[in-house]
Amino acid sequence: MKIRQVLKNKPIDTIYSVTSDTTVYEALQLMAEKNIGAVLVIDDGQLSGIFSERDYARKGILVGRASKETYINEVMTEKLITVDPDQHLDEAMLLMSSKHIRHLPVIEADQLTGIISINDVVSAIIRDQKNHIDSLESYISGSPF
Known part of the structure; x- marks a missing residue:
């Protein structure tokens, strides 16, 4: 499965962003309202960073x-660590695991096309495995798909 397929299953308006001159408090309010763990930082139409709960904890509250x-x-x-929509999901999972990150902006032809979270990746893999298991069970039992 490719990242592009995961993005197709997400609502179109799932890219939440702030600008670099937004206060941390305002960003946290948006994150709480949307129940998300990170927001992209976009200035003048360009992706300039990402702000996550981890950034807040380590670079904000813990340093006063x-x-x-x-x-x-x-x-x-x-x-930023980014991915291409045509990369395989297992590559994204490996990247997230090895870099200890939970969110990956998706860039195609130098344009932001979405963002995937570790939750998106795990959910997609679970769905794919369930479909595969269902197909195998149908094949074994001899019933049509």
Whole structure:
């Protein structure tokens, strides 16, 4: 299964973003409202970073920064790891596991086309395995698909 297939199963409006001059507090409010663990940072139409719960914990609260007075550009992750929509899902899972990250922006032809989370990856793999098991069970029992 490819990342493109995972993106097709997600609602179109699932790319949530802030700008680098957004306060951490405002970003956290958006994340809580949308029940998400990260937001992309987009400035002038360009992807410039990602801000996650982990960034907040490690670069914000643990070093004494106040969320209402700290801007995203002070705590966001700028060095992004991205994937192409035609990469296989197992590659994304391996990348997430080896880099200890939970979110991957999806870039195609230098354009942001989506974002996948570890939850998206695991859910897609579970669905795929269930379909495979169902097909095998149908084949074994002799019933049509």
